[in-house]
Amino acid sequence: MSTVAKSRAEQGGVAGPHIAGAALRRVPVQQRSAERVNRMLDACAALLDEIGYAKLTTTLIAQRADVAIGSVYQFFGDKRAVVRALDMRYLDGYIERLSRRIANTTAEHWSQIVDEVIDEYISMHRTEPGFRTLHFGDIVDVHLLDSERSNDDVLTDRLHAMLSEHFPLGDERQVSLALTVAVTAGDALVKLAFRRDPDGDDVVLTEAKTLIRDYLERHIATG
Amino acid sequence: MSTVAKSRAEQGGVAGPHIAGAALRRVPVQQRSAERVNRMLDACAALLDEIGYAKLTTTLIAQRADVAIGSVYQFFGDKRAVVRALDMRYLDGYIERLSRRIANTTAEHWSQIVDEVIDEYISMHRTEPGFRTLHFGDIVDVHLLDSERSNDDVLTDRLHAMLSEHFPLGDERQVSLALTVAVTAGDALVKLAFRRDPDGDDVVLTEAKTLIRDYLERHIATG
DNA sequence: CAGGAATGTGAATACCTCTCACTTTAGGTT
DNA sequence: AACCTAAAGTGAGAGGTATTCACATTCCTG
Numbered sequence: 001m002s003t004v005a006k007s008r009a010e011q012g013g014v015a016g017p018h019i020a021g022a023a024l025r026r027v028p029v030q031q032r033s034a035e036r037v038n039r040m041l042d043a044c045a046a047l048l049d050e051i052g053y054a055k056l057t058t059t060l061i062a063q064r065a066d067v068a069i070g071s072v073y074q075f076f077g078d079k080r081a082v083v084r085a086l087d088m089r090y091l092d093g094y095i096e097r098l099s100r101r102i103a104n105t106t107a108e109h110w111s112q113i114v115d116e117v118i119d120e121y122i123s124m125h126r127t128e129p130g131f132r133t134l135h136f137g138d139i140v141d142v143h144l145l146d147s148e149r150s151n152d153d154v155l156t157d158r159l160h161a162m163l164s165e166h167f168p169l170g171d172e173r174q175v176s177l178a179l180t181v182a183v184t185a186g187d188a189l190v191k192l193a194f195r196r197d198p199d200g201d202d203v204v205l206t207e208a209k210t211l212i213r214d215y216l217e218r219h220i221a222t223g
Numbered sequence: 224m225s226t227v228a229k230s231r232a233e234q235g236g237v238a239g240p241h242i243a244g245a246a247l248r249r250v251p252v253q254q255r256s257a258e259r260v261n262r263m264l265d266a267c268a269a270l271l272d273e274i275g276y277a278k279l280t281t282t283l284i285a286q287r288a289d290v291a292i293g294s295v296y297q298f299f300g301d302k303r304a305v306v307r308a309l310d311m312r313y314l315d316g317y318i319e320r321l322s323r324r325i326a327n328t329t330a331e332h333w334s335q336i337v338d339e340v341i342d343e344y345i346s347m348h349r350t351e352p353g354f355r356t357l358h359f360g361d362i363v364d365v366h367l368l369d370s371e372r373s374n375d376d377v378l379t380d381r382l383h384a385m386l387s388e389h390f391p392l393g394d395e396r397q398v399s400l401a402l403t404v405a406v407t408a409g410d411a412l413v414k415l416a417f418r419r420d421p422d423g424d425d426v427v428l429t430e431a432k433t434l435i436r437d438y439l440e441r442h443i444a445t446g
Numbered sequence: 447c448a449g450g451a452a453t454g455t456g457a458a459t460a461c462c463t464c465t466c467a468c469t470t471t472a473g474g475t476t
Numbered sequence: 477a478a479c480c481t482a483a484a485g486t487g488a489g490a491g492g493t494a495t496t497c498a499c500a501t502t503c504c505t506g
Contacts, residue, residue, distance in 0.1 A: 026452090030503065033453060054303075058494060068455045073495060080277070150418065181412060181430050188411030189404060192375075207404050211438055218437070249483090253472065256484060281463060291486045296464060 023085035025077045037075050040065040041086045048130035053083070087134050091151060094124055095158055102162055110167045110220065111213050117159060118186060118209055125194050132194050135187065152187065156180045169220050178219035186212050246308035248300045260298050263288040264309045271353035276306070310357050314374060317347055318381055325385055333390045333443065334436050340382060341409060341432055348417050355417050358410065375410065379403045392443050401442035409435050 028034040043064035047056050058079050062069045076082045098120050107113050125132045136151040156179045160169075169175045189208035193201040251257040266287035270279050281302050285292045299305045321343045330336050348355045379402045383392075392398045412431035416424040 029452065032502085036453090057492090059492095069494090070455050070496085071453080074453070074455095077495095079494065152415075177426065177430065180415070181427065181434065184411050184415045185408040185434065188407050192403070192407045203400065204404065207400065211404065211408065211434075214437070214441070215434055252483065255472085259484085280461085282461090292463090293465085293486050294484075297484070297486095300464095302463070 023077075023081050023088055024075050025073075025081070026075055028075060033075070036065070036067055036071060037085075040067060040072060040076075040082065041089055044082050044086050045128070045130035048083075048086075048133045053133060056083075058082070083134065086130065087136065087151075090124065090128060090131055090134065091136055091155075093128075094120065095155075098158075099162075107166055110163055110169075111216070113163055113166065114182075114212065114216060115209065118190070118212070121186075121190060122193075122200055122205060125190065125200060135191060152183050153180065156183050159183065163220075175220045178216060182212050182216055185215070246300075246304050246311055247298050248296075248304070249298055251298060256298070259288070259290055259294060263290060263295060263299075263305065264312055267305050267309050268351070268353035271306075271309075271356045275356060279306075281305070306357065309353070310374075313347065313351060313354055313357070314378075316351075317343065318378075321381075322385075325389075330389060333386055333392075334439070336386055336389065337405075337436060337439060338432065341413070341435070344409075344413060345416075345423055345428060348413065348423060358414060375403065375406050379406050382406065386443075398443045401439060405435050405439055408438070 024037075028037050040061055043061050044056070047060055047064060051060075056079075058072055059069060061082060062072050065072075072082065076085065098117060101116050101120060102113060105112065105116060107116075136155070156176065160176060160179055163169060163179075186208055189204060189211065190200075193204035193208065196204060247260075251260050263284055266284050267279070270283055270287060274283075279302075281295055282292060284305060285295050288295075295305065299308065321340060324339050324343060325336060328335065328339060330339075379399065383399060383402055386392060386402075387398075409431055412427060412434065413423075416427035416431065419427060
């Protein structure tokens, strides 16, 4: 099935800690139900890819997942919760793969890590069905992982940690703001690239990287 | 009415040519119906402000506008069309006010015009009920004014025209791309500012202006 | 293998979107 | 003024969708 599903199964966490925490009405205990939950999410992703959010219905999700409509509501509070959980699964997978990427990288300059962050994000648009429709919380809401902070904020913190682990950075607050701005702008530009071209408009993607690098150059340089 | 309007359609419709052209099922001919259409849009804007898009219903719009549900469908093809029309009205108003602003400005540098563009956009977030929920086509779709081009593209063209009217710019294509990127990134950053703070986080807004100015500096300078 | 917990089910309920046959009004014509 | 047609306005009803819930089934533990 999906790459995400596999890597998750290997991890051991039946439905992922994030999903459990914030989106599920009830956490699946037995493996059979955990599998069903994942099947519903897969169905949701496929449908999102095929017909988009506007035409997505709970009945369709249930049918595609080969599950009774009641089972959907057994675990998800409402329709949006399904999409939210899916988005969390994306975010989870993203952070996981990014961590792995960066762990294997011998970056000599912080900009290399920034490139990895962007590349992995671009990669998700190309490989994860339904992701380009959702991004990180565009459609549902932007507070998936944490009700206090937006996904971009969470992402920003992650990035901040990864960067400072390898390189000395400037003032904490200032860097944090700069990263937030960079993530927000970068996110929007990648979306633009994929709106222009299903494979991601290379010209725009290149421009996005340049813009972000140049911007950060002037804000997180340690001097 | 709006400058674009005149150049675009000869109809001179009561409810704005944009709305008429792309979102209305039937153009209101008599004044009384034109007023009702506007009342429905007002209701839609207010509801968007109060309960958000997810909870918006056609029944609610009709009730708030003091109109029978049938009247809504007399002019709007479906629920999304109402929102789309509202968004067009926003865009129309934005371009009109921006044109007026710029006409009254004796800008000595292109960056001053860019600032006006951003400031007027920020202003809309503060003054137009419901606008912060929609922006330009976020929720419904990004092809409101023109099925071929996104709203940002239309905006970009407008900006391009305004700028080149006052200042010599570099290569046509290159400038166009740069403006598209700037508009996209700027849009996202303004949204971020208003997500952080209902009045618009000044720190982020300032940062947004800097980022855009610096970026454009490197792309549209005539040398 | 008994019994509670976890799951699975789908008919039923409530609410929505959108249509359409029909009534009313505007505004020009005779 | 009476008349006429197009434009407007209306709301019950058809067709869907989201969500619930009382009941059936499957696990799993003691």
